[in-house]
């Protein structure tokens with residue numbers, strides 16, 4: 001099979017021929033149809049994640065069809081369409097798993113990080129990492145829902161906002177353009193925030209009721225003028241921009257971060273105390289959460305805007321993602 005691997009930390013993407021991987025006990029071989037390129041793939045490319053063994057095939061936004069079942073797998077059948085996201089498997093034995101908290105499994109695996117992922121014609125994954133994919137979704141469009149989609153959908157649905165509450169989405173990129181659609185379709189009064197006026201038309205097209213250009217004034221004041229936000233979902237990888245909106249929270253408001261920046265977020269205690277505000281984070285979710293994301297997306301017509309590239313052009317596609325040029329998610333497709 002053809003695969004795209006990185007053979008050392010900081011190495012280039014290499015298109016290579018590899019033997020077809022065989023599924024072991026509890027594993028499934030997936031014939032990959034599409035794999036999204038995520039900013040987190042940089043962990044593999046740059047070696048910025050502990051314990052990665054090289055060569056490694058990245059990719060954790062995978063849609064494909066079950067191709068072969070390892071011993072003991074009976075929950076899936078050949079030809080069935082499935083997805084693999086960031087959460088790439090769990091042990092069922094540790095304390096977190098015994099409490100049903102698979103995301104925090106002490107032995108959690110990450111697809112495309114702990115084992116080879118979806119930048120390939122085939123991949124092998126543990127059966128518990130697979131999500132079922134609704135027929136209504138196109139494979140290339142469904143792929144980004146397994147990371148960008150589940151992260152924003154799951155964060156929003158667990159954030160405690162109710163229909164009619166104000167949800168502000170900071171950053172209208174790969175995650176944010178999905179978050180705006182989810183918030184709107186979940187019944188929220190939806191506000192999009194982005195630097196500059198360029199994203200306004202798109203944000204409104206995606207369902208935003210209001211748009212705040214964060215470069216045009218104090219974004220916190222602008223949010224307060226709209227009554228304050230019950231949830232500010234920050235998808236922006238920019239802690240200074242995040243700190244600037246904390247003052248836009250309304251009563252019992254929560255700033256929820258899903259975009260990563262190394263710098264600290266600055267919050268003064270008095271920004272939190274009177275309005276009972278909180279700051280939190282949310283990590284994607286389980287394969288069941290992926291299924292819920294895919295089902296919701298299919299029913300309510302939430303789709304990512306994507307650019308597709310053939311597998312062989314992974315390096316070019318990755319650079320487009322990294323250079324912030326992609327509108328809005330880049331997806332590799334495996335011809336035929």
Ligand code: ZN
Pocket residue numbers: 038039040041060086147148
């Ligand atoms: Zn990702």
